Amino acid sequence: MTLARIEDAGDRLIVWNMNAARRGALSVELYEVITEACARAAAEPRLRSVILASEGGYFCAGGDMNTLITRRALTEAERIVKIGELQDVARAIRACPVPVIAAVQGGAAGAGLSLALACDLIVAEAGASFVAAYVRIGLVPDGGxxxxxxxxxxxxxxxxxxxxxxxxGVDRMAALGVVSVVAAEGAALAEAQALADAFAKGPRDSRAAIKALIGSAYGDEHDQLEAERAAMARAQGGDEAGEGIQAFLDKRKPSFP
Structure with a gap:
């Protein structure tokens, strides 16, 4: 089963998260296609933007719980390597020379929120929510x-x-300027396309330089990404995560010490 793909739409690429059965949970395939899309956008002058979209009505529910269960059997060093795959996707989005737009349906949770926040612009449908759900299962934020x-x-x-x-909620995020456009239900991609239309013409190199300047204005993110990676590797092997993840799979409230 294909979990992610790239749609070439002329002056833009649309990355489709197709893991609808798991509410857009992260997958290795999604990591690969986002990284590929960002690399193509850097190499091909015709490309002016990248859009991240999803099938199934939910942008991304974060890490797959079954994957997190298997991570607990790894050593901390092995977990650090695996977690680095998500960190590298965030770095690819930030380094991409063209604007990357998140088209959020339903919401973004956990690492899905990380993914949305890594983008340059966020379009979200009315009723969408954003949640850093890590603490609910005894984990810590990652993915930047x-x-x-x-x-x-x-x-x-x-x-x-x-x-x-x-x-x-999306209205609070929009009031704070994090969400650029609040779209009607079912219209997130259309509104993201409208933003992409604004980037289709004009000075590509100038915009790339502006994006880089905006990124550098906030300082070097590398140290924070590495701190997240180390903290998540420890947390995934801890007792709290063991209880939190199992409780989620059992559909019950966790019982933390």
Whole structure:
């Protein structure tokens, strides 16, 4: 089964997350196609933007729980390598010379939120929610979420999202400027396409330089990405994650010590 693909739409690439059965949960295939799309956008002058979209009505539910279960059997060093795959996707999005637009249906959770925040612009449908769900299952944010959220949101809201795991609605995110367009239900991709139309013409090199300057204005994200990776590798092997992940799979509330 194909879990992700790239659609070539002339002056833009659309990366499709096709893991609808798991609400767009992350997959190795998705990592690969996002990285490929960003590399193609850097190499092909005709390409002016990249859109991340999903099938099934939900942008991305974050890490696949079955994958997280298997991670617990790995050594911490092995987990660090695996977690680095997601960090590299975030780096690819940030380094991509053309704007990367997230078209969010339903919502973005956990590493799916990290993925959305890594993008340059977010379009989200009315009713969508954003949740840093890691703490609910005894894990910590990764994929650059703490770095990107700290750049985009007030410290107290980042704390609320990460320590309490509370969903934040699209209207609140739009009021804070994180969501650029609130789309009608079913119209996230169309609104993302409209943004891509604005990038279809004009100075590609100038925009690439502007994107790089905006990125450097917030400082080097490398250290924070590495800190997240180390913390997640430890957390995935911990007792709290063991209970939290199993409780999620059992559809019950976790019982943390």
């Amino acid at each position: 979420m703490t770095a990107f959220a700290a750049q985009a949101l007030p410290r107290q809201l980042v704390t609320e999202m990460c320590l309490l795991g509370r969903p934040v």
